[in-house]
Every structure is written in structure tokens, then in C-alpha cells.
Amino acid sequence: MQVFDLGSTGTTSGLITAREAGLVACQRCGQVHRQDVRLCTRCDGALISRDTDSLQKVWAWLIAGMIAFIPANIYPMLLTSTLVERSESTIVSGVIELIHHGSIGIAVIVFVASIMIPMGKFMAIIYLAISVQRKSGTNRHQRHKAYEIVEFIGRWSMIDVFVVAILSALVQLNTIATINPGIAAVSFALSVIFTMLSAQSFDARLIWDADRTTT
Amino acid sequence: MSDIPPTRPAPLDVRPVKQRIWRRLSLVWLVPVVALSVSLWAAWQNYLDRGTLITITFENAAGITASETVIKYRDVTIGAVESVEFAPGLSDLLVHARIDKTVAPYLDDDAQFWVVRPDVSVRGITGLDTVLSGVYIEGNWDTEADVAQYEFTGLEQPVLTRAGERGTHIVLRANDGGAVSAGAPVLHKGLEVGYLEKPELSFDGNQVVVSAFIESPYDRRITTSTRFWDTSGFSVSFGAGGVSLDVNSLASLIEGGIAFDTVVSGGQPIRDGHIFDIFPDRETARDSLFADPNAEVVKVAVLFAQSVSGLSKGSEVRFQGIRIGEVSELSAIVVGEGETADVRLQAVLSIEPNRLGMGAQATPEDAIALLSDFVIRGLRARMVTGNILSGSLVVELVQIEDALPAIMTFTSGAYPVIPTTQSQISDVAATAEGVLARINALPVEELMDGAIDLMDSLERLANDDATVAAPASLVALLDEARALVASDDIQAVPRDLRKTINDLDALIASAADADLVGDLDGALAVATAAAANVEAATRNLPAITAQIEALTAKANSLEFEALVTTATQTLASIDSLIGSDSAAALPGSLNGALDEMRVFLAEVRAGGAIENVNAALASANEAALAIEEAVSTLPALSAQAGRLVAQTEAVIESYSERSRFSAETLATMRDIQAAADAVSALSRAIQRNPNSLLTGR
Incomplete structure (x- = not known):
């Protein structure tokens, strides 16, 4: 057995990958197999050393998510009908309205959850995908952390959709007040889903392949 | 154990297989393609469905809010205001609105727009729904698509007549606008059959002109012999029958109102825009039935030496007790010169020749000739008491048997002058007093x-x-x-x-x-x-x-x-x-x-x-x-x-x-x-x- 210098843990210089060791780990249960094994002996999951289509999927889902994000911001999120008036508010207009009403805290939360995070996710995924494609060898640890954050935080973006769903379900007082989800709610949900799929499609192991293939 | 170098795994050839690009494409790409196509299709649809942009100019756009105020036609929303802005010069407001594409072709030059606001009037409350929902713009146009227009001028007042409503428009003329106000009812035998539009001053400023709309089928009741009169307020008349107080509907009491009736048959049907006069009351209207307002009149003058107090413009002119015309003018003129100058009161009489029994083809000259002939045979004008209570006078043309010879003079003024005779004016008070005194004095x-x-x-x-x-x-x-x-x-x-x-x-x-x-x-x-x-x-x-x-x-x-x-x-x-x-x-x-x-x-x-x-x-x-x-x-x-x-x-x-x-x-x-x-x-x-x-x- 090859002895690996574990002393260099935390740096990338002396690291060896499983692939270099002729091993492949199950993505689900973590069982390590030899590279020629196709199915995980423990969980029957497919074993693949590198997902060669990963970047394609990432880009595809990402683009779909970004497309969905456009109507999510253009079209109204909430259709509020009260006895007196009927209003449609998009995400941004809702934020502005909240600021006008003085609820800056809530406005910040909505803004961060609905604008900043999705945008940040797009940025992060684009950055990761491009860096992998360029086989960049820098900041591998930071990029991996960024990937994990993106994957973790992705699901929380759905909070907006949940709020809309709960409001729509609760406020149905016929003529007095009604709240209905707008097209933007669906678009936003789709956008979040596509982004999450995009993040999931990303094979984080590619981060570590970069300098190997070049050197 | 020999020191054999540890066996290293055989190096793997991890060169990626060069595949054709189509083969390497993942199916996942379908997702963004679908998403994009759906978005584009939706956008395209949206663009296609986007209404026609029109611009309505309002002087007062109170309550109109961009993207909230809707435009309705027959109470159905057909569009919405997109933006409100000032016209150059800040005099008007331009309201840009999108109108449903299916409706837009009907917006031709007869389209009218006005802002519906709550309105509380004597006749009811309208637009109450706008109190809560905010104002909306109502449009009105007929159902015929003509050359489409895109710029309109909004009305300040709602139009009362909906385009396409069946009925007849007529024009009413009144000397005083007090009786007419926009929306005032037009009554026929007590039924409200129409209403007045907004009154306006006539071109020459002498009369008030108001157009009225009479709904079908009541408009068929209107002929050239129809007469309109003012029913506003209440009237108190004191006559031989006692005191009568006439009060119409509360609405017409406050808002004014016009009633009409067709008493005599034989009138010609009218067309849109026929002009009628509004008479002050029903009796006058009926009396006028026998006077064709367009009939030719002959004007003659009468010079009275004594006071004409009690005679007024419009006083009757009677010939042997029959009304033949009216006093159209009262003025003082000077006759004679120098020492003999004297002021006479001239009453110009408008006499209708056909009332004198002359045919329709009789010319004014014929009538003058007839009157002149009568004067030679003793026709004289005098004032007699018309109404013993009010002391009003009428001019009467009478045949005096032993009258001094006289002829009609054509020289003294603009009109031929009929000689006068002693007037028979009985002042009611004096007469009654005198009668009583004489009865009292009877021994x-x-x-x-x-x-x-x-x-x-x-x-x-x-x-x-x-x-x-x-x-x-x-x-x-x-x-x-x-x-x-x-x-x-x-x-x-x-x-x-x-x-x-x-x-x-x-x-x-x-x-x-x-x-x-x-x-x-x-x-x-x-x-x-x-x-x-x-x-x-x-x-x-x-x-x-x-x-x-x-x-x-x-x-x-x-x-x-x-x-x-x-x-x-x-x-x-x-x-x-x-x-x-x-x-x-x-x-x-x-x-x-x-x-x-x-x-x-x-x-x-x-x-x-x-x-x-x-x-x-x-x-x-x-x-x-x-x-x-x-x-x-x-x-x-x-x-x-x-x-x-x-x-x-x-x-x-x-x-x-x-x-x-x-x-x-x-x-x-x-x-x-x-x-x-x-x-x-x-x-x-x-x-x-x-x-x-x-x-x-």
C-alpha cells in the first residue's frame, strides 16, 4: 500500500485523490471500492469516479433557473384584493413598500432571501463551474466550502414560496380580503428548484482534479 | 522476503473519450430550453394580448391612479390606466391606458370618456361603488367600428345618453336657464321619459339652449305641434276657480324639469335636433299651440296718449274678442315738433294675418291693406282691462260706429299706425269701490x-x-x-x-x-x-x-x-x-x-x-x-x-x-x-x- 503523507493535510500540494489511488467512493454511503466496481456493494448505488456530464447539467439547470428567475421578479408575487383595493406586488415592489412602511428589518430579510441568496447562488455556481472548466487549481478549499454553502442554503430559498403558500391558504375571506399567489411565486419556486438541481449536479470532486490533469 | 519494490497499480488511462458533441449532450439541457421557450412564448403571448394604447386628456384626473384605475364599458372592465402625466404646459392631464384589443376598433370619433365618481343628487346616488373601489373611467361609444382613434378628450361630466340608446335628441330653447339643469327630467303625462343635457348659452347669448334626449318609444309622441313647458318649482294661480297650487315631483322642484304634451293632432314627425321653445307654463304652452311660432306677423303700431301701465310685452291683441297677436314692443316716442311735440307711448302689435281669417298665402301687405280698410270703416285700437284682478291690459281693435274719420298712417315711424279711441280701463279697486259707493248712495x-x-x-x-x-x-x-x-x-x-x-x-x-x-x-x-x-x-x-x-x-x-x-x-x-x-x-x-x-x-x-x-x-x-x-x-x-x-x-x-x-x-x-x-x-x-x-x- 502506498503511504500517503498526511502531514500535508490542509494544503493541496501533497494531497492524493481517491481516483489517483485507484479507488472510488460511493456518493451515497461513502463505501470505498476499487475503481472497476460498478455498483456499491453496500447500497447498490452506481459508482462513478467522475461525472463527466456534471458541468453540462450544472449549466443546464442553472440557465433554466436563471430563466425562471426573470418572471419571478417581473410578475407579481402576491395578488392582494381587499374591499377597498386590489394590489399586485412583485418581490422588489414588496420590498420597497416594506421600506416605505418602515419595516426595514423585514424588508432586509425579504430582500436577502428573495434576491440576494438566489443571485448569490447563481454567482457561486457560475464561479464554480467556470473554475472547474478552466481547471483552476487555486482556492480549492474555499471553493469546496462555497459549494457546500450553496447546497445547504439552496433549500431555504423556498421560504418565500412557503410564505406565499401559507398566506394564500390563510387569507381567503372572499370579498373582504383575498391573497392569491401570482405567476412570480411559481416562477420563483421553479427557479429555486432548478438552482438546487444545478448545485446538486455539480460534482465537487472536479474541484480537486484541476491541477492533476494539467501537471 | 526480497525487497521488491511495492507494486504500484497500473496507471489508469483516464483520458476522456472524445465523443461527438451531440452524443455528449445531456438531456438536462432540455430543461432550460423548455424554460426559455415557455418564457418566450409567454412573453410573446403577453405582447400579443397587450391592449391598444390610447391617450385620454382630462382636465381633472382626481382619483385616477396608474395601473389601478380601470376603464369600463357598460360596467365591464376593458382596460386599465398605465400612466398619468401632465400634458406640455401643465394644463391637462394625459392618461395613457391600454384597451382590450377586441374593443379598440370601436373607439372611433364618437367615443367619450369620463371619470365616474360618487354623485349624490336629488334624483339618487350614483357611483357609490367608487367610494370603496376608487374612481374608474367609463367609456361610451356606439357599436359600429369606424376609423379607430387613439387620442380622446375626456368629459368632465358623465354623458347621460349612452350611445346606441334608442330615442330622439331635441333641442330646447328657454329664455331663462333657471328651469333647466343637466339631468333634469322630461316628463310626459307625469312619466319621466327623458332628461336634459347640460344647458348652454346660445350663440347670441340671448337664450339658453339645452339638448334633451327623449327615450324611445316616447319620442314618437313628439311632433311639430308638441309644446314644452317648464314644470320646475310650484305655481300658485289665483283665478275664478279659486287658488290652485301646482307642485310637481320633488326632483323637478329642486332640479327643474320640462314637460311636454301634444294636444292637437296633425303635427309632422320630427327628426333629431328639432328645436322647441320652453314655455313658462302649461297654459301658455297650450295657447301657443294656435300660434305658429314661424308664422309671418304683421307689425303695426298704436300710439297711446295715456299711461300704458298694465300693458306689457306679450300682452294680447284682440280683434272683436279674438286673440290675433300680441304686443311685441313698448316704447315712448316723440311726435310733432317744437311747441306741438308730445310724448306718446308706442305699442307695436304683432298681428298674425291668418288669425284675421286671411289665408295662408296672404302676404303682410295684404294684411296691412285689410287693416287699413278696416280703419277707414272705423277700426280703432284701445286698451281694455284684460284681467280685472291683476289690472293687466290688452289691446283691443274695435269697430267704432260713429268714429271720427281716420286712416292708417304710414309715415310716423317704422310701422303703420292704427288710430286709437277712448280706452276702457277699469281699475278693479276703483270700480268695485264706485259700485259700492253708488249702491250705498242709492236713496x-x-x-x-x-x-x-x-x-x-x-x-x-x-x-x-x-x-x-x-x-x-x-x-x-x-x-x-x-x-x-x-x-x-x-x-x-x-x-x-x-x-x-x-x-x-x-x-x-x-x-x-x-x-x-x-x-x-x-x-x-x-x-x-x-x-x-x-x-x-x-x-x-x-x-x-x-x-x-x-x-x-x-x-x-x-x-x-x-x-x-x-x-x-x-x-x-x-x-x-x-x-x-x-x-x-x-x-x-x-x-x-x-x-x-x-x-x-x-x-x-x-x-x-x-x-x-x-x-x-x-x-x-x-x-x-x-x-x-x-x-x-x-x-x-x-x-x-x-x-x-x-x-x-x-x-x-x-x-x-x-x-x-x-x-x-x-x-x-x-x-x-x-x-x-x-x-x-x-x-x-x-x-x-x-x-x-x-x-x-
Whole structure:
């Protein structure tokens, strides 16, 4: 057995990958197999050393998510009908309205959850995908952390959709007040889903392949 | 164990397999493609469905909010306001709105837009829903697609007539806009059948013009002979029928209202935009039915010297009681020059020739000619009281029979002038007062006293012995005269005369030159004439009786008991007077007179002196003349009695109508008394001295 210098843990210089060791780990249960094994002996999951289509999927889902994000911001999120008036508010207009009403805290939360995070996710995924494609060898640890954050935080973006769903379900007082989800709610949900799929499609192991293939 | 180097795994060839790009493409790419295509399709659809952009210009856009205010047509939302901005110059507001593509083609030049706001008026509350929902813009256009327009001017007030609503638009003219306000109802027999639009001042500023919309099918009731009148407010009229208070619906009380009716048939159907006048009240409207507002009128002037207070523009002009026109102008003009200058009040009369009975084809010149002809035959204008209560006057053209000759003058002014005559203006107060004063001043009690006095006097007169004696004496006188004529004595006279003549023959023979016979013949002829006169006078007496009887009948018919009883007594007295026999003495007296004559003749015979005879014959001649004179007064007497009767009759006739009755009656009574006194004096004189009949003394 090859002895690996574990002393260099935390740096990338002396690291060896499983692939270099002729091993492949199950993505689900973590069982390590030899590279020629196709199915995980423990969980029957497919074993693949590198997902060669990963970047394609990432880009595809990402683009779909970004497309969905456009109507999510253009079209109204909430259709509020009260006895007196009927209003449609998009995400941004809702934020502005909240600021006008003085609820800056809530406005910040909505803004961060609905604008900043999705945008940040797009940025992060684009950055990761491009860096992998360029086989960049820098900041591998930071990029991996960024990937994990993106994957973790992705699901929380759905909070907006949940709020809309709960409001729509609760406020149905016929003529007095009604709240209905707008097209933007669906678009936003789709956008979040596509982004999450995009993040999931990303094979984080590619981060570590970069300098190997070049050197 | 040998030191064999640890076996290293065989290096893997990890070169990626170069695959064709299509083979390497993941199916996941379908997702963004689908997403993109869906988005693009949605965007395209959205773009296609996007409404037509129109711009509406409003002066006042209160309540209009971009992207919230909707545009409705027949209460259905067809679009929404996109933005509101100021027009250059900040005078107007431009409202940009998207209109449904399916509706947009119908927005042609007849499209109207206005802002619906809550409106609380007398007739109800409209637009209440906009209190909560905010204002909206309502559009109105017909259902025919014409050349589409994209820029419109919004109305400040909602239009009342929806395009496509079936009915007729008419134009109403009024002198005063107080009765008309936008939305005021048009009533027909109490039903609201239409409404007024916003009133406007006419072009020349003299009238208020308001267009009205009459809904179908009521618009069929409107013809050229329809009349509109103002029903706003309430009217109080005071007439012969008492006081009448006329109040219409509350709405028309406050907002005003117009009613119409078609009283006479025969009007022509009207088209949109027909112009009607609004009359102040129903009566005026009805009256005007017989006046074609477009009929040609002839204008003539009348110059009044006295005040025309009470005459006003619009006062009637009547011809023999029929309305033929009205006063169209009142003014003062100066006639004459210098010292003779005088101010006259000129009333210009608008006379409709067809009311004068002239045909429709009659020209104004014909009418003037007709009037001129009438004036020559005595037509005059005068003011008469039209309404005794209000003191209003009307001008009346009357035919004055004995009018001073006059002609229509064409020179004094713009219009031919009809001469005037004395106006008959009765001021109601003065008239009523005067009537009452005269009634008050009627000496009713004196009249009764006088009547009773008269009857007393008549009774006294009739009962007076002298009165009783007078007719009796008269009758007696006449009888005696008749007896005298018929008496043997008179017939003996010729015998005596013949004897005398025979006696005188000798004298004649002896004195042939003497002309005695001719003288005697003349005396006898005079005596004969006297006798004929007496006879004629006697014939008048029955007529007097008949007249007195008629008088009695009249007196009988009077309701005053005293009068009747007194008259009855008078009658009785007169009867007894007529029936008395005391006149029989008259022939005796005549006999005496003739006897005396005979004596006289005998004395003549006895005297034998020719001179005496001559003197005697002259005296006889004189006596005969005196008899003739005395007898000739008898017809005068009877005529006087006849006049008395006539006067009494007149008195009795005029009793019921003349306040002078008393005085006249007293005077008449005095006349009767005087006449009776005269009769009795005559009779007494004759009785006392019958000889005077013969002697003339």
C-alpha cells in the first residue's frame, strides 16, 4: 500500500485523490471500492469516479433557473384584493413598500432571501463551474466550502414560496380580503428548484482534479 | 522476503473519450430550453394580448391612479390606466391606458370618456361603488367600428345618453336657464321619459339652449305641434276657480324639469335636433299651440296718449274678442315738433294675418291693406282691462260706429299706425269701490217714501173733489158741445137765421149795399169747424183711458204693496172720476150760451140797427174763434195727459235701474198734480164763466 503523507493535510500540494489511488467512493454511503466496481456493494448505488456530464447539467439547470428567475421578479408575487383595493406586488415592489412602511428589518430579510441568496447562488455556481472548466487549481478549499454553502442554503430559498403558500391558504375571506399567489411565486419556486438541481449536479470532486490533469 | 519494490497499480488511462458533441449532450439541457421557450412564448403571448394604447386628456384626473384605475364599458372592465402625466404646459392631464384589443376598433370619433365618481343628487346616488373601489373611467361609444382613434378628450361630466340608446335628441330653447339643469327630467303625462343635457348659452347669448334626449318609444309622441313647458318649482294661480297650487315631483322642484304634451293632432314627425321653445307654463304652452311660432306677423303700431301701465310685452291683441297677436314692443316716442311735440307711448302689435281669417298665402301687405280698410270703416285700437284682478291690459281693435274719420298712417315711424279711441280701463279697486259707493248712495228709503208720497198724492188728487169734478166737467163740456151741435136749438139757428135773413131781406133790399150775408156765412163756417174740433178731441179720450189702464197694469206688477194698493186706489179714483156724471152741466151751459146768443140775435132783431147787427156778427165771429181756441187746447190737454202717462211709465220702468227714480217720480207727480190742477182750473173756469167760451173773455 502506498503511504500517503498526511502531514500535508490542509494544503493541496501533497494531497492524493481517491481516483489517483485507484479507488472510488460511493456518493451515497461513502463505501470505498476499487475503481472497476460498478455498483456499491453496500447500497447498490452506481459508482462513478467522475461525472463527466456534471458541468453540462450544472449549466443546464442553472440557465433554466436563471430563466425562471426573470418572471419571478417581473410578475407579481402576491395578488392582494381587499374591499377597498386590489394590489399586485412583485418581490422588489414588496420590498420597497416594506421600506416605505418602515419595516426595514423585514424588508432586509425579504430582500436577502428573495434576491440576494438566489443571485448569490447563481454567482457561486457560475464561479464554480467556470473554475472547474478552466481547471483552476487555486482556492480549492474555499471553493469546496462555497459549494457546500450553496447546497445547504439552496433549500431555504423556498421560504418565500412557503410564505406565499401559507398566506394564500390563510387569507381567503372572499370579498373582504383575498391573497392569491401570482405567476412570480411559481416562477420563483421553479427557479429555486432548478438552482438546487444545478448545485446538486455539480460534482465537487472536479474541484480537486484541476491541477492533476494539467501537471 | 526480497525487497521488491511495492507494486504500484497500473496507471489508469483516464483520458476522456472524445465523443461527438451531440452524443455528449445531456438531456438536462432540455430543461432550460423548455424554460426559455415557455418564457418566450409567454412573453410573446403577453405582447400579443397587450391592449391598444390610447391617450385620454382630462382636465381633472382626481382619483385616477396608474395601473389601478380601470376603464369600463357598460360596467365591464376593458382596460386599465398605465400612466398619468401632465400634458406640455401643465394644463391637462394625459392618461395613457391600454384597451382590450377586441374593443379598440370601436373607439372611433364618437367615443367619450369620463371619470365616474360618487354623485349624490336629488334624483339618487350614483357611483357609490367608487367610494370603496376608487374612481374608474367609463367609456361610451356606439357599436359600429369606424376609423379607430387613439387620442380622446375626456368629459368632465358623465354623458347621460349612452350611445346606441334608442330615442330622439331635441333641442330646447328657454329664455331663462333657471328651469333647466343637466339631468333634469322630461316628463310626459307625469312619466319621466327623458332628461336634459347640460344647458348652454346660445350663440347670441340671448337664450339658453339645452339638448334633451327623449327615450324611445316616447319620442314618437313628439311632433311639430308638441309644446314644452317648464314644470320646475310650484305655481300658485289665483283665478275664478279659486287658488290652485301646482307642485310637481320633488326632483323637478329642486332640479327643474320640462314637460311636454301634444294636444292637437296633425303635427309632422320630427327628426333629431328639432328645436322647441320652453314655455313658462302649461297654459301658455297650450295657447301657443294656435300660434305658429314661424308664422309671418304683421307689425303695426298704436300710439297711446295715456299711461300704458298694465300693458306689457306679450300682452294680447284682440280683434272683436279674438286673440290675433300680441304686443311685441313698448316704447315712448316723440311726435310733432317744437311747441306741438308730445310724448306718446308706442305699442307695436304683432298681428298674425291668418288669425284675421286671411289665408295662408296672404302676404303682410295684404294684411296691412285689410287693416287699413278696416280703419277707414272705423277700426280703432284701445286698451281694455284684460284681467280685472291683476289690472293687466290688452289691446283691443274695435269697430267704432260713429268714429271720427281716420286712416292708417304710414309715415310716423317704422310701422303703420292704427288710430286709437277712448280706452276702457277699469281699475278693479276703483270700480268695485264706485259700485259700492253708488249702491250705498242709492236713496232707497227716500225712494220708498217718495213712492208712497206719490201714491198718497195720487190718491189725494183722485179723491179731490176738484179732480173728480174736472173730468166730469170735461165730459160734461164735451157732451154738452155734442148736444149743442145736435140740439134743435142749433138747428133752429139757421131757421132763425133764415127768419132773420128774411127779416133782413127787407133790410137788404132796403140797404142793398150792405154785405151782411157774407159775414154770416163766414161765422157759420167757423162754428162748424169748432164743432168738428170738439168731436176730434172727444175721440182722444178712449186712448187716454187705455194708456192709463196700461199704466195701472204696470203699477200692478210692481212688488211694493204700498205702491200697488195706492195704485189700486188711484185706479178706483180715476174710474170714479171718469164715471162721474157731472159733466152733464156743460151742454146746459152751452145751451145757455146759445140761448144768450139767440137773445142776443133777438136783441139784434129787436134793435134793428144795422150797425148793431154788424157789431153783433163781429162779436159772434170773435166768439166762434174763442170757442175754436178753447176747443183746440183740448188735444193739447190730451197730449199732455198722454205724456204724463208715458212719463209715469218711464218712471216705473226705470225704477229698477236708475237711482234718479225718486227725483223723477216726484217731478212726475208734481207734473201730474199741475196737470190736474190745470184741468180742474180750466173746468172751474168754464163752469164759472161759460160765456167766455163764446165771448173770448
